[in-house]
Amino acid sequence: MGKKGDRTKQIIKARALGLFARKGFKDVTMKDVCEATGLSRGGLYLHYGSTGEIFTEIVDDLMNAQRDEFGDKIARGMSAKEILLQVLERYKNEMADTQGSLSVAIYEFFGAGNAGRNNALLRQYRKSREMWRQLLEYGIRRGEFRPVAIDAAFDLIVFSYQGVRMYGALMDVDERTPGHIVSLIETLLLPGGKE
Amino acid sequence: MGKKGDRTKQIIKARALGLFARKGFKDVTMKDVCEATGLSRGGLYLHYGSTGEIFTEIVDDLMNAQRDEFGDKIARGMSAKEILLQVLERYKNEMADTQGSLSVAIYEFFGAGNAGRNNALLRQYRKSREMWRQLLEYGIRRGEFRPVAIDAAFDLIVFSYQGVRMYGALMDVDERTPGHIVSLIETLLLPGGKE
Amino acid sequence: MGKKGDRTKQIIKARALGLFARKGFKDVTMKDVCEATGLSRGGLYLHYGSTGEIFTEIVDDLMNAQRDEFGDKIARGMSAKEILLQVLERYKNEMADTQGSLSVAIYEFFGAGNAGRNNALLRQYRKSREMWRQLLEYGIRRGEFRPVAIDAAFDLIVFSYQGVRMYGALMDVDERTPGHIVSLIETLLLPGGKE
Amino acid sequence: MGKKGDRTKQIIKARALGLFARKGFKDVTMKDVCEATGLSRGGLYLHYGSTGEIFTEIVDDLMNAQRDEFGDKIARGMSAKEILLQVLERYKNEMADTQGSLSVAIYEFFGAGNAGRNNALLRQYRKSREMWRQLLEYGIRRGEFRPVAIDAAFDLIVFSYQGVRMYGALMDVDERTPGHIVSLIETLLLPGGKE
DNA sequence: TATGAATGAGTCTTCATTCAT
């Protein structure tokens, strides 16, 4: 537990994360990681054999860190609308935050044939779908949401969110865009005066 | 115009397009392009100084090839609903077509600092926004579309579409997803029985 | 004598012998030996400073293990012919056994400048020459062997034997070859009906 | 015919031959070859992708350069004894010449798994066997040689010769040894006063 | 004795780029 080597791995991942966020995946070399960590060539290779190995572990760590954010709240009986507004607020902020994201790196990594049939991205997507399905069913059952087609609503929500995030890494997206998206999703789900 | 050199450039771009679609941007080398075209090293450099140059020209060509698909139809008085259904049908097909797209290459190219402040992507985005604004205003004015917030609708439409396209390059997206997206957009814009 | 360290050395040599037989000398690294023995880097270096050191000890051990196989028999008055036939039978088997020999490793080690003026190979050669000289003199004196030139006979016997062994490590030698060699040596030494 | 690249290849092979003769196969690096030829890294790789490639071509060239030295003489009716004495004289000199031979390199190369089932060594061996078979049959038919077993005689001749050559690369072989070997082979084949 | 993390040198290999022809 907590051996020296483990600590080194944490350091490597932390420094490499910064590099990947800044330069994408393919432009980060093992040499870059050496310099960023202060490790020698051989020292780095002792822990990771390639940037892909480092990246995979980073992404897996991030994915595993995500927890079921809806389950608790539903269990506590929080109103569906309240939960929705909270998550949409978070989405809005994340869409606006262009920096510091691994978007480009993820795109390069998984877009270049590293997308095995059960990669982290796919697992993440499925987990997210289950969470939304839960919330949407809950909201509809309680009469808080309109009776929309659940799968369709999920697709629209998730892909418009992802679309903004990914495009944001390529060009300046209008700063009002996140607000627009969120607002329309609310309109779609929540009945009431807006219509 | 129409000199021999131009033809060679066309050939280079055509072959390079295939490489970029298959391998993304960063993994295509000048050597690859030489081999794909049958040109010698020196011969290729006579026309292009880097893969970035080739790629830029390819993207510009593609962007320029896009015309204002709504203007004509509006001028001819076609119903807004009809125009909408047509374009959504096209979007649906494009979302389903994962292969042969430059998504990954574009992401790598523009995501790595090549995204100058007036790059092709941004120009394309603006052009697209104008076209949609035109259509939405037209439809709302004629009472065919609900009086949605135009900018918001545009954002939702375009980014959900882009989100699916980009994600499709990274993992298998459910084949019903394009249908879901399109269907909700119709619901959003078109008043009537669907609700 | 018989300390713990000695046992470790024996283990190292035994495992390394397998590596040398399989991969020759130059392709065996200290890392390989670590893995083969289960020792850590530091642990191995405590006992040997290089693969050359290990190899030298292995070869010395093998050479020292060889005893004077003719002396006893001559002392016991066994017939020269009998002794000859026994040793040729052994030679024949060894020539046929391509595997498991250190031929390649020895060649690499001593062929690359490690052949000091009094190396194990030379000592072994001299020892072998003395043994044969003894036998040949014995046989000739007793009238069992033809009066061949002793040094010449020794050279022919030993180098044809070594030639087959060494070539056998490089390519498939005809399986009848050992028999041929042995048979001609018998013809050369033993007078009688064969002529 | 005679393009620039071909000349470069000849130079590379000539310089590399010297390196292989001096250092064996495994200790010659591509860097060594660069330095020996004055070529840059990239320049060398343009012609050969590994030392193994260079070595294979060198060995093939050498093997192909060997011609049927007996055929002509037999056709011209030269006496078998004369031919034999000539070739044995050559063998004697070659056995004595330790330097400048590729023995060690060949041993390392073919001993390390490069010995495909139809390697240059095997081809050379077969060719040599056919030549000797021709000569021996010729000599026996003409009554110049004793009626020895042809295959057996060939094996003894060739492997004792090879044995001396190979051992000569590992240690100082007695300078009289080549003479011994040759003399016994003459005794074996030529009838007459020697016995 | 033994561990295993760390170093640093050395080699391999690939490319962008140039240039004489």
Place this chain on the structure above:
DNA sequence: AATGAATGAAGACTCATTCAT
């Protein structure tokens, strides 16, 4: 316009060897 040999820099990867624990 075009060829293809050549360069040199950069990055990947592996090892022998050391050292704090």
